[in-house]
Amino acid sequence: MFEEFFKANRESANLARKWKKKTGRKIIGVMPEYFPSEVITALGAYPVHFRGTQMPLSRSDTYMQSFSCTTTRTILEQALNGEMDYVDAFVFTTMCDNQQNLAEVFKNLFPDKPVIIFLIPFISSVTLRQEHLKEQIDRSISELERVTGNKFTKDGLKKALMLHERLNTLINNLYDIRRRNPGALSAYEFYSIVKAGSFLPPEEYTGMLGPVVKTLGSMDVKDVADRVIISGITPEPLELTKAFDEIGLHIVDDDLTSGTRRFSKGALKGTDAKSLDNFVFGGSPCSTLFDPSKDRRSYLLDKARSNRAGVIMWQIKFCEPEAFERPDITSYLKENNIPVTSFEVELQMASFEGIKTRLQAFKELMEVQI
Amino acid sequence: MKYFAGIDVGSLTAKAVVVDENNRILGYHVMPIGQDSFAAGMSAYQQVLNKAGLKREDVLSIVSTGYSRKRFTEATMQKTEISCHAKGVSVIFPGVTTLIDVGGQDSKAMKLGKNGKVLDFAMNDKCAAGTGRFVEVMAHALNLSLDGLSDAALSFKNELSLSSTCTVFGESEVVSLLSQGHTVADIAWAIIKSIADRIVALAKRVGIGQDVAMSGGMAKNRALVARLEDRIGFDILVPDEPQIIGALGAALIAKEEK
Numbered sequence: 264m265f266e267e268f269f270k271a272n273r274e275s276a277n278l279a280r281k282w283k284k285k286t287g288r289k290i291i292g293v294m295p296e297y298f299p300s301e302v303i304t305a306l307g308a309y310p311v312h313f314r315g316t317q318m319p320l321s322r323s324d325t326y327m328q329s330f331s332c333t334t335t336r337t338i339l340e341q342a343l344n345g346e347m348d349y350v351d352a353f354v355f356t357t358m359c360d361n362q363q364n365l366a367e368v369f370k371n372l373f374p375d376k377p378v379i380i381f382l383i384p385f386i387s388s389v390t391l392r393q394e395h396l397k398e399q400i401d402r403s404i405s406e407l408e409r410v411t412g413n414k415f416t417k418d419g420l421k422k423a424l425m426l427h428e429r430l431n432t433l434i435n436n437l438y439d440i441r442r443r444n445p446g447a448l449s450a451y452e453f454y455s456i457v458k459a460g461s462f463l464p465p466e467e468y469t470g471m472l473g474p475v476v477k478t479l480g481s482m483d484v485k486d487v488a489d490r491v492i493i494s495g496i497t498p499e500p501l502e503l504t505k506a507f508d509e510i511g512l513h514i515v516d517d518d519l520t521s522g523t524r525r526f527s528k529g530a531l532k533g534t535d536a537k538s539l540d541n542f543v544f545g546g547s548p549c550s551t552l553f554d555p556s557k558d559r560r561s562y563l564l565d566k567a568r569s570n571r572a573g574v575i576m577w578q579i580k581f582c583e584p585e586a587f588e589r590p591d592i593t594s595y596l597k598e599n600n601i602p603v604t605s606f607e608v609e610l611q612m613a614s615f616e617g618i619k620t621r622l623q624a625f626k627e628l629m630e631v632q633i
Numbered sequence: 634m635k636y637f638a639g640i641d642v643g644s645l646t647a648k649a650v651v652v653d654e655n656n657r658i659l660g661y662h663v664m665p666i667g668q669d670s671f672a673a674g675m676s677a678y679q680q681v682l683n684k685a686g687l688k689r690e691d692v693l694s695i696v697s698t699g700y701s702r703k704r705f706t707e708a709t710m711q712k713t714e715i716s717c718h719a720k721g722v723s724v725i726f727p728g729v730t731t732l733i734d735v736g737g738q739d740s741k742a743m744k745l746g747k748n749g750k751v752l753d754f755a756m757n758d759k760c761a762a763g764t765g766r767f768v769e770v771m772a773h774a775l776n777l778s779l780d781g782l783s784d785a786a787l788s789f790k791n792e793l794s795l796s797s798t799c800t801v802f803g804e805s806e807v808v809s810l811l812s813q814g815h816t817v818a819d820i821a822w823a824i825i826k827s828i829a830d831r832i833v834a835l836a837k838r839v840g841i842g843q844d845v846a847m848s849g850g851m852a853k854n855r856a857l858v859a860r861l862e863d864r865i866g867f868d869i870l871v872p873d874e875p876q877i878i879g880a881l882g883a884a885l886i887a888k889e890e891k
């Protein structure tokens with residue numbers, strides 16, 4: 264049932280090339296998160312998202328400092344290896360310094376591929392924030408019009424919003440199924456399904472998701488012990504999710520920028536200022552967004568309590584936004600008697616033995632504490 | 634009488650312990666791991682059985698632990714070093730609240746509750762800084778045995794510091810300190826201080842209580858224990874055989890789980 268999704272992740276570049284040929288659509292490479300891919304779909308193009316790979320680093324070291332996060336370093340490695348040759352233009356957001364840096368590197372290294380930058384404001388005034396987002400999307404749309412050669416129309420937008428709404432609902436259903444029945448699928452299966460959406464045209468992906476969600480939803484509910492929530496940016500390298508399955512730690516929910524932070528707020532509702540603001544800032548607290556009205560500590564505490572779960576902070580090496588928040592969150596959860604641990608992973612890592620020991624020790628700790 | 638075994642297949646050494654149902658240690662064995670961690674574990678196990686005068690059939694269950702715990706396929710069950718060291722130390726020093734375990738490739742700190750229950754833990758990241766491997770490389774650079782390094786360090790005269798915590802850079806720094814005319818004793822002390830700093834930083838992540846114990850092969854390094862006591866301001870309890878605490882804990886867990 265999951266093979267198609269595994270394959271999409273394994274052969275992402277070939278798949279995107281195939282779909283590009285088949286549909287004749289332009290491909291826009293999106294450096295997540297927080298750019299509404301709905302507008303790309305509305306313009307008749309197809310968005311492909313890059314969140315890093317497990318590829319060993321060699322050429323990218325010439326252009327990026329070794330203290331850049333391994334997400335951006337492996338993305339550059341992919342590009343240098345010709346695995347993004349099919350991309351017609353890139354969209355970057357300014358969610359962190361590393362991504363901004365990567366955008367500059369891309370501009371210099373790949374001058375024939377337009378780089379569109381979507382600036383995410385760091386201001387406390389909500390009104391200014393909304394005005395700013397509106398300006399950003401209008402500019403991005405006109406640049407995308409140039410790249411795609413298509414006009415942005417109300418009708419196109421309406422269709423795209425409906426499609427993405429359906430996709431988003433299906434993913435949220437999948438999350439609900441897991442919350443209710445964590446034994447229904449393994450961590451590797453779950454995150455393979457979610458990740459595959461990065462590389463497939465949205466209508467194709469939605470078509471694949473429907474039957475899977477239906478089958479999983481009708482499975483018998485089994486309660487599981489050793490329940491955890493993972494928190495961080497993205498569960499990469501995907502291979503590492505297998506360690507959870509192997510050890511018997513059940514991920515019942517997540518707090519990931521590429522996961523619930525992204526999907527729980529719903530799809531884009533329109534390109535007006537308020538809808539955009541909700542799209543970017545309307546989700547659960549995120550380390551990469553400036554929003555003084557939100558508190559990730561209490562959010563995670565509630566989530567851990569309601570799921571009867573421990574918290575594992577999935578840290579990607581040199582991801583500053585997450586590294587800044589981790590110590591504070593960890594001590595807060597500990598003070599409130601929530602078992603919590605963290606590990607730091609480099610995406611290009613081939614062996615996870617140290618992390619596995621940490622995860623197994625955490626499982627043993629939760630078992631004696633409960 | 635029923636018997637239980639714990640096998641700790643670490644990164645550098647394999648340790649085996651057999652206990653009876655009254656938690657009495659009937660024998661233990663420590664040996665270096667060569668190329669084959671499974672063979673080393675089996676050999677340590679066989680040796681300990683010989684010492685205790687037991688046959689394999691006499692042992693009801695075996696728990697393996699340590700870096701290569703999964704490779705020891707003879708085991709009934711495997712547990713991490715964290716749980717095993719905690720359990721092991723709790724029968725030797727009941728009441729310990731902080732345990733520092735430093736072995737060949739990793740260092741760990743644990744906060745303990747009753748009966749060796751792990752309340753929190755911290756582990757070093759993948760590199761060898763602050764572990765036994767680091768001392769071994771440095772001892773080699775100074776042409777000293779492990780005991781020799783510890784003794785030399787304790788007789789230091791001048792305070793010196795290593796600027797690198799990394800094993801590779803540390804080694805060349807040691808060589809250059811020698812060529813600058815610093816004494817072996819002063820350099821040995823600088824090495825000990827550098828590791829101690831790493832370990833204290835790790836232990837602080839779980840919080841250091843008043844009742845501190847240390848296990849793992851590095852607890853045999855007297856200079857290191859002395860420096861750690863200085864830094865944290867409390868005495869550190871060290872078992873007679875700190876290296877076998879993980880295997881002991883594994884054997885005790887084997888008993889409890891039966």
Ligand SMILES: Nc1ncnc2c1ncn2[C@@H]1O[C@H](COP(=O)(O)OP(=O)(O)O)[C@@H](O)[C@H]1O
Binds near residue numbers: 644739
């Ligand atoms: N007599 C000794 N004096 C000082 N250090 C020692 C002594 N014996 C062992 N060690 C230290 O113990 C380390 C091995 O510890 P151990 O707990 O056996 O490791 P592991 O479990 O990872 O195999 C060695 O690297 C060495 O530094």
Ligand code: SF4
Binds near residue numbers: 334582584585
């Ligand atoms: S959010 Fe973190 S992991 Fe993602 S690009 Fe920025 S620094 Fe890297």
